[in-house]
Amino acid sequence: MERKCLWKKTGVILLTLTMTAGLLTGCGGKSSSSDPSASTEKKEQANDNDASSASEGEKVFYYGDTTFNAENDEPDVNPHYGYSGWACIRYGIGETLFKYSDSMELEPWLATEYENVDENTWTITLRDGVTFTSGRALDAEAVKECLDDLVNVHERAKGDLKIKGMTADGQTLTIETQEPVPALINYLSDPYGCIIDMEAGVTDDGNVSATGPYQATKVETDKGLTLIKNEDYWNGTPHLDTIYVKTITDGDTMTMSMQSGELDGAYGLPYASLSLFENDPYTISSVETSRSFYGTINYESEILQDENVRRAIAGAIDKENFTRVLMNGNGSPAVGPFPASFTFGDSTVTAQEYDPEFSKKLLADAGWKDTDGDGYVEKDGEKLTIRWLTYPSRQELPLLAESVQATLKEIGIDVQVNNTANHLDFVDSGDWDIYASAMVTAPTGDPEYFFTTHCLDDSTVNWGGYHSDKLEKLEEKMSIAFDAEERSELATQMAQTILDDNGYIFASHLKMSIVSGEGVTGLTAHPCDYYEITADLDKN
Amino acid sequence: MSMEEKITVRKQKVVKSHTRQKLFFFGGLAIAVLLVAAFAPYLTPYDPYEQDLSKALLPPGNGHLLGTDRYGRDMLSRVIMGSQTTIFSALLLVVIITIVGGAVGIFCGWHGGKLDAFLMRVSDIFLAFPGMVFAIAVASVLSGGVINAVVALACISWPKYARITRSQAMMIKHLPYISAAKLSGSGTWKIVWKHIVPNIAGPVIVTAVLDIGTMIMEIAGLSFLGLGAAPPTAEWGSMMSNGRSMLQTSPWVILSPGCAIFLTVIIFNLAGDTVRDVLDPKQRKR
Structure with missing residues (x-):
């Protein structure tokens, strides 16, 4: 009997030891940099579904990204669909007629120059010697076909460009607009302006033939892309043979993939993880961008139609601490839609400052008082509750939601957070009071874009139904202003108008960071937020 | 009484005494955990929901025994407060499934027939x-929340x-x-309530107590996936x-609630084992 008991105990101890050893070995299994084959093996395992595995001597790059997914309205790389143009340009597939320098000034790209013949007419001279991956040469006719399709199928582009007609003549394209569009060249440099070959068309999976250093061979929504080198690229020779772009929406998974060597580069790592990549062999490229995190007020909501309530909310959001602590300093507190680096940026406008006591007073003035002592204010027996809609694919937004929930509670407002990937359906249904989202407010370097897409009566994404006569009048002036200084001045007034109305509450501007692994060069964050994979990208 | 019989009796007494000690120990621990959960709001050293970003991510010590989270909230307070959400929702769950499952089982076992066959299918x-996949699907459709x-x-x-109650009810009926009770004129309700329920309670209670740990894990699992407690509710x-x-x-930040789940589940599992030893001695390890 005793012997049986002894066997049992020995068995239990051995089993425990084996499990512990297994656990420690599994957790401690970090790939050694002295054994590159181990890392390659892992990557090949990770890509066992890809038909084209790396052959000897081939340069393969693995890139992790959080944004290539339907949730971000980027289901494929067709620039004429939603925000897919961002994926098209970000991964080096498509190029626009002009591009932005590091200081967000326009530079030639597929076009060499433009001329503003009169208020409504522009001529654009295209570069010689550029071919699409389909083999077709880039000429004015190809660009015309592309832009014709764009304005036919893309509401935002149609509203921005206001193209009346186009004439193609060799390498010269003449564009006639319905009315003056001073920012036409900026709009043409938006990712939706990637020039694609319409003769080759768009495949069922949303793939296109364009002019960038890489072309997609496999497009899988929410999963990733396989890119191969464009052998006939016009502007140098891309260094990498194959790039696997992997959509990894979970930041922690991406962190561990980067640490284990499964990824060579990553965008969208959690802020808490960035400190893990500060030292060799990793490098971090960071840059201030105009991506803003902001709340849109729903004017359909009866509670928020009260100016005092909107202002009280704006004054109860602790932007400084949100940016410094929760974003780990990877951004700057926002005043208006544009960062201070722009001439029409934060330094030129004012907004309600963080002042909870003043916010409480505003609520009291509006008749909201805590009558039952539960810490929340009421009016006519109804508790002041705000439905805060947001989504998880931008890691900052859930943090902002929880931070706002706490700071608004201090002034007696109950915030119910709805953090869902399904946010666009909720936006459409109107089942929200404040919609917190992230957006690059000046992707084209021009301020008009934000207002025309978000704040005007005919804006395509004026989710909250914001209306201001003053803003409409300012936009009328902006739409015909060609002088850069005048545009900046108008932009400042327009931003101030929406801030005075508290129709939008801006929390923070993002500092974008891309992490590169060992031996990676040429992966640099750009202020526009959408140039990532270029012909310069290399891995040694 | 022969020597062998005396030894057997003595051994049974020792085992009984040992079981009783275990019951007191693990039962006491389980009750202690339940008391902590019940009086959580009075036991927390800080307000578990009050953010203080100037104290974000403080390591254990410095006036915060388990450190603080990214919002500067005291982890110990949140772990204590989280016990209320997690444990009580697990208890609520166990009570619901015991009552609903028990009622269905007794009905099927007692009544039999086509309805029994249908409910069992x-x-x-x-x-x-x-199980968990189905729970995720249901929780997704119901859109989260504890x-x-x-x-x-x-x-x-x-x-x-x-299943358990049905088989027990079928055996007992x-x-x-039970026949005597019927002959003496007792109605169905009276027989079920007075004779069946008390006699099948043992295995059901053992199963329920053993399930508390599992349910704590499953509720925490759903919340981990974002399908349970919504922010800022403290839930492990x-x-x-x-x-x-x-x-x-x-x-x-992750180890504090992790260890809380680990310890609580162990306590309830061991308490469940002990309750089984007491209520169902046949199953006891020899």
Whole structure:
């Protein structure tokens, strides 16, 4: 009997030891940099579904990204669909007629120059010697076909460009607009302006033939892309043979993939993880961008139609601490839609400052008082509750939601957070009071874009139904202003108008960071937020 | 009494005494955990929901025994407060599935017939699905929240209790004392309530107590996936989920609720084992 008991105990101890050893070995299994084959093996395992595995001597790059997914309205790389143009340009597939320098000034790209013949007419001279991956040469006719399709199928582009007609003549394209569009060249440099070959068309999976250093061979929504080198690229020779772009929406998974060597580069790592990549062999490229995190007020909501309530909310959001602590300093507190680096940026406008006591007073003035002592204010027996809609694919937004929930509670407002990937359906249904989202407010370097897409009566994404006569009048002036200084001045007034109305509450501007692994060069964050994979990208 | 019989009796007394000690010990621990959960609001050293970003991610010590989270909230306070959400929702879940599953099982066992066959096929369908996957699907449809997580888990967990009580009820209903009760004119309700329920309670209670640990894990699992407690509610699963990205940089944020789950589940499992030893001595290890 005793012997049986002894066997049992020995068995239990051995089993425990084996499990512990297994656990420690599994957790401690970090790939050694002295054994590159181990890392390659892992990557090949990770890509066992890809038909084209790396052959000897081939340069393969693995890139992790959080944004290539339907949730971000980027289901494929067709620039004429939603925000897919961002994926098209970000991964080096498509190029626009002009591009932005590091200081967000326009530079030639597929076009060499433009001329503003009169208020409504522009001529654009295209570069010689550029071919699409389909083999077709880039000429004015190809660009015309592309832009014709764009304005036919893309509401935002149609509203921005206001193209009346186009004439193609060799390498010269003449564009006639319905009315003056001073920012036409900026709009043409938006990712939706990637020039694609319409003769080759768009495949069922949303793939296109364009002019960038890489072309997609496999497009899988929410999963990733396989890119191969464009052998006939016009502007140098891309260094990498194959790039696997992997959509990894979970930041922690991406962190561990980067640490284990499964990824060579990553965008969208959690802020808490960035400190893990500060030292060799990793490098971090960071840059201030105009991506803003902001709340849109729903004017359909009866509670928020009260100016005092909107202002009280704006004054109860602790932007400084949100940016410094929760974003780990990877951004700057926002005043208006544009960062201070722009001439029409934060330094030129004012907004309600963080002042909870003043916010409480505003609520009291509006008749909201805590009558039952539960810490929340009421009016006519109804508790002041705000439905805060947001989504998880931008890691900052859930943090902002929880931070706002706490700071608004201090002034007696109950915030119910709805953090869902399904946010666009909720936006459409109107089942929200404040919609917190992230957006690059000046992707084209021009301020008009934000207002025309978000704040005007005919804006395509004026989710909250914001209306201001003053803003409409300012936009009328902006739409015909060609002088850069005048545009900046108008932009400042327009931003101030929406801030005075508290129709939008801006929390923070993002500092974008891309992490590169060992031996990676040429992966640099750009202020526009959408140039990532270029012909310069290399891995040694 | 022969020597062998004396030894057997003595051994039984020792085992009984040992079981009683275990019951006191683990039962005491389980009650202690329940008391902590019940009086959580009075035991927390700080307000578990008050943010103070100037104290974000403080390591254990410095006036915060388990450190602070990214919002500067005291982890110990949140772990204590989280016990209330997690444990009480697990208890609520166990009570619901015991009552619902038990009622269905007794009805089927007592009544029999086509309805019994139908309800058992329904329970077969539920048992055929992988439990957690089904719970995730139900919780997704119900759009999260602790109560919805409890409902989702209740949907998948009741058949086990229905099976146990049905088999017990079927066994008991043919025993002579039930026939005697019928002959003495007792009605169905009276027989079920006075004779069946008390006699099948043992195995059901053992199963229920053993299930508390499992249910704590499953509720925490759903919350970890974002389908349980919504922010800022202190709940162990969602606390672990929120701390995931800081596992390497601020491990206390995820280890505190993790250890709380670990210890609580162990306590309830061992308490469940002991209750089984007491109520169901035949199953006891020899």
